[in-house]
Amino acid sequence: MGKNNKVTLASQADKHKLYENSVQNVEFEVEFLANEFKANRGRECRSFREDFCGTAQAAVEWIKQHKDNTAVGVDLDQEVLDWGQKHHVSKLSDEQQQRLQIYNENVLAVQTAKVDLIAASNFSYWIFKERRLMREYFASVLAALKDDGVLFLDAFGGYDAYRELKEKTKHDNFTYIWHQKKYNPYNHDMECRIHFTFPDGSKMKNAFEYSWRLWSLPEIRELLLEAGFTKVVTxxxxxxxxxxxxNGVWSPSEEFDADPGWLAYIVALK
Ligand SMILES: C[S@@+](CC[C@H](N)C(=O)[O-])C[C@H]1O[C@@H](n2cnc3c(N)ncnc32)[C@H](O)[C@@H]1O
Known part of the structure; x- marks a missing residue:
């Protein structure tokens, strides 16, 4: 309910659904992961772990893609995992559900069977703000990969990344607002928020809040290599x-344009 207990579009909206519709494109992601794994390793990728999985939409999509695919999802937050169970996992057949395991655990501590591929999407790993912790995360991922396993990450940057700003994206029934609320040049700490607004003027403020370090591509690459990965492709x-x-076509590159905002995918080979 909004102010004065009025039924508003915001009070009726589901923040996880809005997030998925704004931020995620799991069909694209899963296809990209499978293709790039094959391009780098010369074989099919079958086992996948989605770290910071949230609603586990990518893990569920992975299961749907092939009858031999298996997936593991890991997230600290039981509430978001319950939502994913209700909206995605429960829609899989019994046989499909048997190929999926969800862990309500910290990615730093979780023990999972070795997999071909681990992905941490939407910058979630930036929750680790110190080199020591980030290296520890990369080392634990390395240990959880098969001998020719691959880690997939994403990153953003550009001069807008250092600004405190709000970026609006209009969708059919709502507007998504990415809010870089605070950035501290001293340690690159950034506070980000996601808000949603609706055509009736109602708002869902602070639907999601992230406290991250804004990492650079060379820092991430160096830490991956220090943690023991043999090669990093950006x-x-x-x-x-x-x-x-x-244009939606991603290719390995060692040269990026100095754009106000850029995105990168990172593939680290064991
Ligand atoms: C930005 S969301 C990412 C959701 C989804 N992976 C995506 O691509 O959009 C970050 C998620 O990471 C989870 N999380 C944060 N720290 C974690 C940790 N140390 N271990 C496991 N999950 C964690 C949060 O509960 C949240 O669901």
Whole structure:
């Protein structure tokens, strides 16, 4: 309910659904992961662990993609895992559910069977703000991968990343607002928020809150290599000149444009 107990669009909305519709594109993600694993390792990827899985949408999509695929999801927050169970996991068949395991645990402590691929998406690993902790996370992931396993990460940057700003994206029935609330140049700590607003003027403020360190690509690459990964490949998105936006084609690159905002995918090979 909103102010004065009025039924508003915000009071009726589901924040996890809004998040998934705004931020995630698991069909693309899972296809990219499978293709790039094969390109780097010369074999099919079958076992997948989704760290910081939230609603476990990617893990569930992975299960659907192939009858031999297995997936593990790990997240600290039981509430979001319960939501994922209700909206995604329960829609799988019994046989599919047997190929999926969800752990309500810390990614730093969880013990899982060795897998081909581990992914930590949407910058979730930036929750580790010290080199020591980040290296510990990378080392624990390395130990949880098969001998030719791969870790998949993403990153963002550009000069807008250092600004305190709000970025609005309009969707059919709501507006998604990415809010970089605070950035501290001393240690690169950043406080980010996600808000949603609705056509009736109602708002869902602070639906999600993140406290991250803004890491740079060389720092991440160096830490991955220090933790024992043998090779790190960074992917940049191609550019559509006509539309003046990214063209959705990602390829390995050692040169990025100095854009106000860029995204990168990182593939680390064991
Ligand atoms: C930014 S959301 C990412 C959700 C989803 N993976 C995605 O790609 O959109 C971050 C998630 O990480 C979880 N989380 C934060 N710290 C964690 C930790 N140390 N171990 C496991 N999960 C953690 C939170 O509960 C939250 O669901």
């Amino acid at each position: 992917y940049a998105e191609g550019w559509n000149e006509e539309e003046e936006e990214g």
